[in-house]
Amino acid sequence: MLTAEQNRLLTSIVPGTPMGDYLRHYWHPIAGAADLAGDPIKPIRLFGEDLVLYRNRTGGYGLVERRCAHRGADLAYGFVEDDGIRCSYHGWCFDARGKCLEQPFEQTVLPTSRYREKVGLKAYPVREKAGLLFAFLGAGDPPQLPDWEPFSRGNGFVQVVTADVPCNWLQCQENSIDPVHFEWMHSNWSSRMRGEDGAFGPAHVKLGFQEFDYGLIYKRIRDDTDESDPLWTIGRALLWPNGFFLGNHFEWRVPVDDENTLSVSWIYAAVPENRRPYVQPQIPSWKSPIADPETGRWITSHVINQDIVAWVGQGRIADRTRENLGQSDKGIVMMRNRLFSELKAMAAGERPKGLILDGEPNERVPLPVANRLSLGAAADSSRFILHAGQPAAVRDQCTEAMGFEMDISGVV
Ligand code: FES
Numbered sequence: 001m002l003t004a005e006q007n008r009l010l011t012s013i014v015p016g017t018p019m020g021d022y023l024r025h026y027w028h029p030i031a032g033a034a035d036l037a038g039d040p041i042k043p044i045r046l047f048g049e050d051l052v053l054y055r056n057r058t059g060g061y062g063l064v065e066r067r068c069a070h071r072g073a074d075l076a077y078g079f080v081e082d083d084g085i086r087c088s089y090h091g092w093c094f095d096a097r098g099k100c101l102e103q104p105f106e107q108t109v110l111p112t113s114r115y116r117e118k119v120g121l122k123a124y125p126v127r128e129k130a131g132l133l134f135a136f137l138g139a140g141d142p143p144q145l146p147d148w149e150p151f152s153r154g155n156g157f158v159q160v161v162t163a164d165v166p167c168n169w170l171q172c173q174e175n176s177i178d179p180v181h182f183e184w185m186h187s188n189w190s191s192r193m194r195g196e197d198g199a200f201g202p203a204h205v206k207l208g209f210q211e212f213d214y215g216l217i218y219k220r221i222r223d224d225t226d227e228s229d230p231l232w233t234i235g236r237a238l239l240w241p242n243g244f245f246l247g248n249h250f251e252w253r254v255p256v257d258d259e260n261t262l263s264v265s266w267i268y269a270a271v272p273e274n275r276r277p278y279v280q281p282q283i284p285s286w287k288s289p290i291a292d293p294e295t296g297r298w299i300t301s302h303v304i305n306q307d308i309v310a311w312v313g314q315g316r317i318a319d320r321t322r323e324n325l326g327q328s329d330k331g332i333v334m335m336r337n338r339l340f341s342e343l344k345a346m347a348a349g350e351r352p353k354g355l356i357l358d359g360e361p362n363e364r365v366p367l368p369v370a371n372r373l374s375l376g377a378a379a380d381s382s383r384f385i386l387h388a389g390q391p392a393a394v395r396d397q398c399t400e401a402m403g404f405e406m407d408i409s410g411v412v
Pocket residue numbers: 068069070071072073087088089090091092
């Protein structure tokens with residue numbers, strides 16, 4: 001349980017808040033690169049700021065404030081140039097650093113004026129990696145963009161899936177250090193939704209939590225496993241500060257504002273041995289729906305959709321003054337305490353946890369993989385259960401890669 005003030009401190013991430021400043025020390029995935037393949041301009045809200053993400057005509061990316069510096073027109077309705085984005089109202093053009101490159105009429109009537117040097121847009125760097133676009137919204141020089149090992153694993157079909165989640169980032173991230181929910185939310189609830197009325201699935205009997213360089217690890221033993229099981233010897237990783245890594249996929253909970261989160265998943269499925277070597281021509285990206293348009297109810301058929309039901313069910317900003325924590329929540333307490341100590345350390349000018357700074361090793365950085373043995377086994381790749389709504393085009397690409405059609409019906 002937290003006080004209202006503590007809860008506000010951890011959850012509020014809009015400009016000027018300590019947690020917003022803290023989270024801006026990290027690179028955040030904000031879209032799939034494929035999201036800009038059609039329309040090269042995408043409005044996006046991050047950390048309480050309205051921005052536009054774009055791909056210019058020479059392939060470079062920009063992330064700038066959404067309102068034009070001239071008279072505030074919406075740059076989401078601008079158009080891209082070789083080296084920037086141009087406002088459709090009076091043609092002012094800005095590069096990826098927010099510098100004003102052109103003010104057509106001003107330059108015609110006052111050719112020697114240096115006015116354009118005095119105006120500009122707020123701008124943030126963007127990098128492409130593994131089919132994702134990452135942005136750095138902090139001050140000063142960015143750290144290195146982590147080169148996590150799975151990004152170059154190869155011989156797999158990767159897809160990026162995003163979802164708009166109408167709640168605060170922290171309750172989504174608390175899910176990353178909450179092993180017991182697997183038993184109930186994914187296993188037992190799914191079996192009941194399938195109409196199965198028998199005994200519940202394996203139950204958790206022991207949990208372990210520990211820190212590692214890039215986050216926290218949780219470990220579990222269920223009544224069908226023992227201490228030799230990789231989910232105990234290796235475990236799964238909460239990736240600091242807002243990621244989750246489960247061996248074959250990453251999830252990030254990227255703050256949009258205090259009451260909304262962009263869920264970004266990077267999902268790998270190994271192709272069967274007989275399809276290797278396999279090089280994926282491009283990584284598709286799609287948005288998963290979270291509500292049924294007919295009933296308005298949340299979608300419950302797929303694993304991450306089920307998680308989202310829990311997150312949004314806790315309210316727009318979970319009220320942690322009213323919770324009653326138990327033994328299953330030790331990891332959540334550990335994470336919150338680490339966040340509090342990180343905020344103190346930031347105020348003292350210390351280095352935030354889990355960054356890879358300039359000059360430090362950043363090549364195929366390994367992360368804990370508890371399911372290494374099953375990666376590549378057909379059984380591991382025959383179903384796509386994580387997100388509802390996979391588009392037919394992505395399904396076709398996946399079928400082509402795998403040599404068979406994956407079952408996308410979910411777990412219910
Ligand atoms: S408002 Fe953008 S150029 Fe005038």
